[in-house]
Amino acid sequence: MIKAKNDMSHLDGQTTQNSGLAVIGKILVSMRAFIALFLLLGYFAIVNDSFLTQSNLVILTKQVAINAILGIGMTFVILTGGIDLSVGSIVGLAGMVAGALINEGLILEIFGIVIYFNVWIVIAITLIVGMFIGLVNGVIITRFNVAPFIATLGILYVARGLALLSANGATFPNLVGSVELGNTGFPELGAGSLLGLPYSVWIMVVLTILAVFIARKTPFGRQVYAIGGNERAAQLSGVRVKRVTLLTYVISGFCSAMVGLIIASQLVAAHPATGETFELNAIAAVVLGGTSLAGGRGTVFGTIIGAFVIGVLRNGMVLEGLSSFLQIIITGVVIILAVVIDQLQVRLQQRQ
Amino acid sequence: MKHRFLFVACLLALLVTVVVPTMAQDDMDVPMGNGELIVIITPSHDNPFFQAEADVAQARAEELGYETLVLVHDDDPNLQDQHFDVAISQGAAAIILDNAGADASIAPIERAKEAGIPTFLIDREINATGIAASQLVSNNYSCAVAGAEYFVGLMGEEGQYVELLGKETDTNAGVRSQGYNDVIGDFPDLELVAVQTANWSQTEAFDVMETILQGNPGIKGVISGNDTMALGAVAALEAAGMNDVFVVGLDGSPDAVASIEQGGMDATVLQPLALFSAMAVDQASVYIQTGELPAEEKQSIDCLLVTPENTMNYSNFVLSE
Known part of the structure; x- marks a missing residue:
């Protein structure tokens, strides 16, 4: 305790020695995602009259929710120093699972029967499938010592293939269910709203609160940071590295399946190609939010801000009618800038 | 003298507004717009087919006096869905769409319809009728x-x-x-x-x-x-x-x-897409100004064979006779 106090006074001394500018610079750098978000909001509010309308802000948030929910799962994975490239494919597969269960039911050929489930059970099964695929990712990585990049890249292909195979490349249309089968109500998830905000936004809010709590207050959360900071040290201090790492992929699978459900419900159809390149958007949100790809440093809340930065940028560019090719370039530049600033921050911290 | 000048000017203005658009579109009488917004959504412009499709629709809409917003869905139904949200929140008067999936596009088109925005489909059909204002497809x-x-x-x-x-x-x-x-x-x-x-x-x-x-x-x-x-x-x-x-x-x-x-x-x-892009915009314009929808929802347009014998008559998706 005394030692800590000493450290503090040492730091204080140094900051007073340094010019105030350096302190402000440091604060600015650490708040970069926030600042970028406000700059973007300000810019689009000025150049486009319809940007700050209530209806546009609602749909903007709805669009952000997709990326943010994926980003929450991805944050845990990246905090351990891993990566999950399979999230987009799991999104597609989850939609197909839900679509198949609603439109065709669970076909048990051995017994010659078809079971149709209530929508809540369909949602639960889909989430379990997502978590199972996350589990497979985790097992391949922790038990067979395959690098996360490779393992999840493999699952990216497998899950996408399964999604395409499930209906031979076709779409499960019109997921409204039927009254006789007692499985109506699926579109409500995507179309319904509470207090003027779509359910997907509420799901994002709940998952964010939950994830922030897990990351900050639970032993699991601290262990995730410990593994990312120094896996060997974490192991030696009694963290069950494999189990914790595996769990982060299960969380990511859960989040992906949730997004798959939301999208299938919004479209009232399950399309097997849904979610292609979503993994890159999710990683971009995480990185923009200041989480280090090397692991150990970052926050869930940062990821949410990152997702908003991407979402605001997209929405604003779409409203402006900017060429889609230019949109891609600008998104890329913003991501690189974010990482460059991130490196700057690391160097500033090391100097002190 | 002054009156005669005014008369000629009025006549000229009338000619420009009435004759020029009808010249572009043969016999149909297409009303002009007053700056209403037409949203044009197509697959990625990395395929010249869709680039031309979007360009023709945009040019035609602007020629008729509409604002346009050209968006690309990259064959991703989710992105298309988001674009529909944008169109609805922007209060678009009509949507011209080359859709991202015959089934996955039904829900957003229906949502737009409920918001009072008709969707005119070009190039690709959807697996439902009575939802889109028209479906202009080559067979x-x-x-x-x-x-x-x-x-x-x-x-x-x-x-x-x-x-x-x-x-x-x-x-x-x-x-x-x-x-x-x-x-x-x-x-x-x-x-x-x-x-x-x-x-x-x-x-x-x-x-x-x-x-x-x-x-x-x-x-x-x-x-x-x-x-x-x-x-x-x-x-x-x-x-x-x-x-x-x-x-x-x-x-x-x-x-x-x-x-x-x-x-x-x-x-x-x-596929004479230049024709159906322009037709879709014309039909949208008729709807916006008069509230009339096309009589037939599904309108199919025949294709033309391009061989070494007739390539000289071809220019950017148009084959002149």
């Missing part, structure tokens, strides 16, 4: 039949051939393949040695074709679900020194027509 089946009939003639009704399929999640890929097979199936001496998907893509078609050639060096023809894949196949065939293999595509893109002129591809089938 993919009859286009494929026209291409296949020409292909059979080129082949002399015999020999081995390969079929390249489009993206299997796209309804048009299946419909086109059906058209090909219904024609070619009647000729028992035409032997289908390989069917592979190349996902509408030129590079994939190149790779697939190279692989197929390894096992089937004796093929005589390739029939492809679209032009980009046909061009990929031509490149692979030329690399293998097989310049005399017949290649027939579908869409009528400028690249394909250039290839026909240079002796690469042998034929393509033109």
Whole structure:
């Protein structure tokens, strides 16, 4: 305790020695995602009259929710120093699972029967499938010592293939269910709203609160940071590295399946190609939010801000009618800038 | 004197507003817009077909006095869904859409309809009627039949051939393949040695074709679900020194027509998309100004065969007679 106090006074001394500018610079750098978000909001509010309308802000948030929910799962994975490239494919597969269960039911050929489930059970099964695929990712990585990049890249292909195979490349249309089968109500998830905000936004809010709590207050959360900071040290201090790492992929699978459900419900159809390149958007949100790809440093809340930065940028560019090719370039530049600033921050911290 | 000048000026203005648009669109009387917003949503412009489709629609809408917002959905139904949200929140007067999925597009179109915004579909249909204001499509089946009939003639009704399929999640890929097979199936001496998907893509078609050639060096023809894949196949065939293999595509893109002129591809089938982009905008304009919807929802437009004999009449998706 005394030692800590000493450290503090040492730091204080140094900051007073340094010019105030350096302190402000440091604060600015650490708040970069926030600042970028406000700059973007300000810019689009000025150049486009319809940007700050209530209806546009609602749909903007709805669009952000997709990326943010994926980003929450991805944050845990990246905090351990891993990566999950399979999230987009799991999104597609989850939609197909839900679509198949609603439109065709669970076909048990051995017994010659078809079971149709209530929508809540369909949602639960889909989430379990997502978590199972996350589990497979985790097992391949922790038990067979395959690098996360490779393992999840493999699952990216497998899950996408399964999604395409499930209906031979076709779409499960019109997921409204039927009254006789007692499985109506699926579109409500995507179309319904509470207090003027779509359910997907509420799901994002709940998952964010939950994830922030897990990351900050639970032993699991601290262990995730410990593994990312120094896996060997974490192991030696009694963290069950494999189990914790595996769990982060299960969380990511859960989040992906949730997004798959939301999208299938919004479209009232399950399309097997849904979610292609979503993994890159999710990683971009995480990185923009200041989480280090090397692991150990970052926050869930940062990821949410990152997702908003991407979402605001997209929405604003779409409203402006900017060429889609230019949109891609600008998104890329913003991501690189974010990482460059991130490196700057690391160097500033090391100097002190 | 002054009055006469005014009279002439009024007459001229009338001519410009009434005659010019009608000249562009033959006999239909299309009312002008007052700066209402028309949102145009198409697949990615990396395919010149969709680029031209969007450009024609935009030019026509602006010519009629509308604001436009041109968006791209990259064949991603989720992105398309988000674009519909934007269109609705922007208070668009109409949406012109080349959709991202026959089933997955129904919900957003319905949502727009509920918000009072009609959607005019071009190029691709959806699996529902009574939701879109109109569906202007070229008849993919009859286009494929026209291409296949020409292909059979080129082949002399015999020999081995390969079929390249489009993206299997796209309804048009299946419909086109059906058209090909219904024609070619009647000729028992035409032997289908390989069917592979190349996902509408030129590079994939190149790779697939190279692989197929390894096992089937004796093929005589390739029939492809679209032009980009046909061009990929031509490149692979030329690399293998097989310049005399017949290649027939579908869409009528400028690249394909250039290839026909240079002796690469042998034929393509033109979907007159310039026509349906403009027609869709005209119908939207009629609806916006008068509230009248087209009498027929499904309107199909016939395709035109482009061969070495008529390439000189072709320019950017328009084949003049």
